[in-house]
Amino acid sequence: MDHRSRQRIAQLYDSRLQRGYVLGKLAGDPVYAATAALVAGTALPLLDIGCGIGLLGLYLHAQGHARPYLGVDHDARKIVAGQLAVQRAGLAASISLRHADVSELPPMHGHVALLDVLHYLPAERQPALLREAARHLAPEGCLIIRNVLREPNWRFQATRVEEFFLRSSGWIPGGAQHYPTAGELRAPLEDAGLEVRIEPLRGRTPFNSYLVVARPHR
Numbered sequence: 313m314d315h316r317s318r319q320r321i322a323q324l325y326d327s328r329l330q331r332g333y334v335l336g337k338l339a340g341d342p343v344y345a346a347t348a349a350l351v352a353g354t355a356l357p358l359l360d361i362g363c364g365i366g367l368l369g370l371y372l373h374a375q376g377h378a379r380p381y382l383g384v385d386h387d388a389r390k391i392v393a394g395q396l397a398v399q400r401a402g403l404a405a406s407i408s409l410r411h412a413d414v415s416e417l418p419p420m421h422g423h424v425a426l427l428d429v430l431h432y433l434p435a436e437r438q439p440a441l442l443r444e445a446a447r448h449l450a451p452e453g454c455l456i457i458r459n460v461l462r463e464p465n466w467r468f469q470a471t472r473v474e475e476f477f478l479r480s481s482g483w484i485p486g487g488a489q490h491y492p493t494a495g496e497l498r499a500p501l502e503d504a505g506l507e508v509r510i511e512p513l514r515g516r517t518p519f520n521s522y523l524v525v526a527r528p529h530r
């Protein structure tokens with residue numbers, strides 16, 4: 313995404329902190345482009361679980377991948393900021409943001425995104441969320457997960473330091489609960505009948521992040 317498009321999206325947000333966050337994320341995080349590549353070529357709606365301020369919806373629209381987008385997040389401040397941004401962009405007809413917990417997903421089928429969210433749930437809630445995300449897939453849909461995975465390496469330690477600062481700053485109240493291993497992620501998805509692919513996706517960050525793509529067997 314070019315500089316001007318990044319600026320245009322950032323200007324939709326009120327607070328300076330959010331504008332800076334948006335510019336940084338759009339410039340340095342490859343997850344939005346990776347998601348766009350995976351949903352390209354289908355008109356399926358997208359359910360974005362833990363959507364934060366709705367950045368993925370605005371990114372997809374700006375990059376020509378418009379589709380019905382529904383984001384849910386339990387942080388009311390982020391949802392309000394996102395709704396305002398969507399209204400300013402004139403996209404309220406196709407982008408909806410809803411204040412809800414991940415356990416209250418709306419009944420829709422399409423693609424599903426779960427970007428940097430899973431570790432905010434305790435270990436015992438993660439398999440249920442993965443199964444529920446799988447249930448929201450259309451036959452041609454894909455479940456796109458990005459998460460830090462628990463591994464014995466320095467990248468994983470760097471992630472834990474970052475989480476400490478995120479929690480202290482109040483950006484994510486509660487903070488990380490449990491980073492899953494690749495096996496913990498894979499098992500419930502395969503049990504749900506999905507084919508699972510896991511690959512590193514770090515961009516320019518030092519964090520131990522992976523992209524997990526799960527699809528119904530064809």
Ligand SMILES: C[S@@+](CC[C@H](N)C(=O)[O-])C[C@H]1O[C@@H](n2cnc3c(N)ncnc32)[C@H](O)[C@@H]1O
Nearest residue numbers: 362363364385386387412413414427428429432
């Ligand atoms: C690191 S942010 C990622 C935001 C967005 N997915 C993105 O990549 O731009 C994690 C988000 O998960 C949300 N979240 C964490 N636990 C949640 C829960 N139980 N229900 C709904 N949202 C949750 C947080 O409020 C936060 O907005």
